Amino acid sequence: MSEYILKMQDIVKEFPGVRALDGVDFKVKKGEIHGLVGENGAGKSTLMKILSGVYPYGTYEGKIIINEQKQKFTRTKDSENAGIGIIYQELTLVKQMNICENIYLGNEFNKAGIIDWNKAMDCTKRLLKEVGLTESPDTKIANLGIGKQQLVEIAKALSKDIKILILDEPTAALNEDDSENLLKIIKGLKERGISCIYISHKLKEVKSIADTITILRDGKTIDTYENDESVTEDKIITGMVGRELTQLFPRKEHNPKETVLEVKNFTVYNPEIPDRKVIDNVSFRARKGEILGIAGLMGSGRTELAMSLFGAYGIKKSGQILIDGKKTTIKGPRDSIQNGLCYLSEDRKKNGLVLMMDIKENITLASLDIISDFRGINENEEIKISNHYVDALNIRTPSIEQKVRNLSGGNQQKVVISKWLMAAPKVLILDEPTRGIDVGAKYEIYNIMNDLVDKGVSIIMISSELPEILGMSDRIMVMHEGKITAELDWKEADQEKVMYYATGGEDLDFISEHLT
């Protein structure tokens, strides 16, 4: 018998236009905790989706070997039967059901379709004990805190006699006590001989719990280390970001002028978990004619910050927003747009476009007042303005009456950008402006951004791609767990520095400066 319970060899997974995994090797020993780290988009989730059967055998290349046996999972049930359990970042419990019902959902003890609840309750009690929960099995999930829900997820996985447990960012939504408790439980599982694959952005946690650490970057395995003193956080970060900066950016010298947007002591609470701060006392300025980059890992609160400034997120908020030095109250997106603050969302299909409408209708959607009077919408003006943006932004389409659902990602993004340009913003927040867009269109969008900055617009760019942040921003703000952990000039910033702050490293200079 080999010491490895799981071997994934030479895994290649391609999506249209992207090679998400490019020959990944990943081996997990029996009874170890294996940390898996990497930037957003490094391929961690894709790799785990292959392992859990979400991407079935045949849609990827390479081998999965569990206990010396080659596996061909065609569905998630196959992977479950092979002893693999996965706990996703987004919990998958049914809130309206109780603990017992959730644990055996789809796996009920039954005879001819009739469920044996007594047996289920009995087993649930045992499982709950294992994960350290004292709640009764018939407690509704909705009545449990998020930390306890996480433990129920683990209990559910344990109910299936698993050998390998995958945890994807399990502590992302937990407070410190809950996190510590969870880590203790995971160590307990290790004692029982269960191997854990632990995915996290929090390097301190990974350092403290993992026996082995594997680093992925751009769909490749960079290295696998035994976790000992020689493996420092710096070493891990270097592995995560150490790519060559080959992609070129149209960097232009900008001349930032006066402050347009000032945010003071901005705090936002989670609308669903009211005692949890999503944005924690954030203060910053954005100046006319500059690009302010916001870096941070998933869950750092970047998007929530942008959305709550725009008035589209959060109910309980505190702090001040000043536009052109004037205090501004923003109750909703409409106020925000009228005050010159526009937000391009990270998911253009879900939040940016009306897919069944055509190009011109999408471009004018936020500024119909400009082109209408008592006679209604002036269609000719609408066409003229839309044609202007189609030409200016080089949107490739046979007609402005093309439905946007038929456009490529890059052209769709340009339509959303046009929509906001027509609203004549002073501050334009771009959330992942080049996500899912091909290289050529990316470059065009960078040029559009530079043009806007030349015209005096203040751009705030949120991006998960470090090269993009480093290549385009004048200043870089790094966020971690709802706080700004650093602000860097682009000339002093590099990938390691940004990643250091994004994973929770502290900038003592920055903190002392902001506390005084």
Add this chain to the structure above:
Amino acid sequence: MTDRVKTKNEQNAVEIIKLSFKNNVRQYTMFIALIGIMLIFSLLSDVFLTPRNLSTLFLQTSHIAVLSCGVVLVIVAGHIDLSIGAVVGLTGAIVAILQSHFGLGIIPSIFITIAIGALIGVWQGYWVAYRDVPAFIVTLSGMMVFNGLLLGVTKGETIATSSAFNRIGQDYIPTLFLENSAKDLVPHDTTVIILVLVAVGYLFMEFRKRKERKNYNFDVLPKSLFILKVVLILILISTIFFIMALYLGIPYSIIILMIIASLYTFLTTKTTFGRHVYAIGGNKEAAKLSGINIRKRTLWIFISSGVLGSIGGILYTARVGSAAASAGHGMELDVIASAIIGGTSTLGGEGTIIGAIIGALVMATLNNGMLLLDVGTTQRLIVRGLVLLVAVWVDIVSRKKNS
């Protein structure tokens, strides 16, 4: 609709027609289906294609068509209104009672009734828009409440309305110069005059639109195609008017329908309100993030539905000549079916007024034709139910092909 924006002048006419057809495939299929159904019935029955029968057909459809204009907005925005029938019944009774029990004149009664329709809309719209109760529930509750109120105000009795009031639903506009008779082939003079006015108005709008586009330096349809389009539409309008002119002229209720249909076409295609409704139904999140006040828009959608409900109630009571506790029962289903057959997407975001009116005509034509052929109620219901199913299925299939 057929004007392309970036088409080159040298692009040939056939291609433009093809493109226009592709972009409006739903309206065209429905229209062709309507013509097809009419052809079949005219072959099977001698009576069907007479001006008398067709005029009656239009008259009987008018209240459903008016109501379907309102429900198009509701469904496009992603909601539903199940209370239409109950609102028709209740407001129809109110307009009768105001006259018979309170002695109010026709005009004041109508205004008060419409105001009550608006209030009903405010009530339902408030719950949907500001209290986030699903429209299905709010209007289901409305249906029960308004049916209850209807029973209360009528006390279960049938209330007859005056013949002067009934003219709204039954009568035709008067002639100016010539005596009119349904039997001769002399057209009704006022109807012809209105036809001429409508045609001139239409021509004026088309030419002005063409001129404005030229001023903007946009491409316009080649002259030949432009003339073809205008002529086809004029023929269509004239046919409809002449059918009515050869019988007793235009009924008042059809004039009301024409005004409401024009107003709602303007509302849906030319105003920011209309555009916002489509955006809300197409992608609520994107609409919200574009600064659209979804709650306020939703409230107005239901006010519109309430107002049209009361107009439908007035037309219906006037046509029947009395208000009864059973009036309007199940009418919402006919109205919703008309809108959906006419291409309104049940998922929201798509639908047209003209489509809904064609949908209403399809349903009414089927009913009328089968009645002429002595088909029983049982079979008529079954056929109409199946037509609804098939229409939506065809729509789903054609949509899949398109995307």
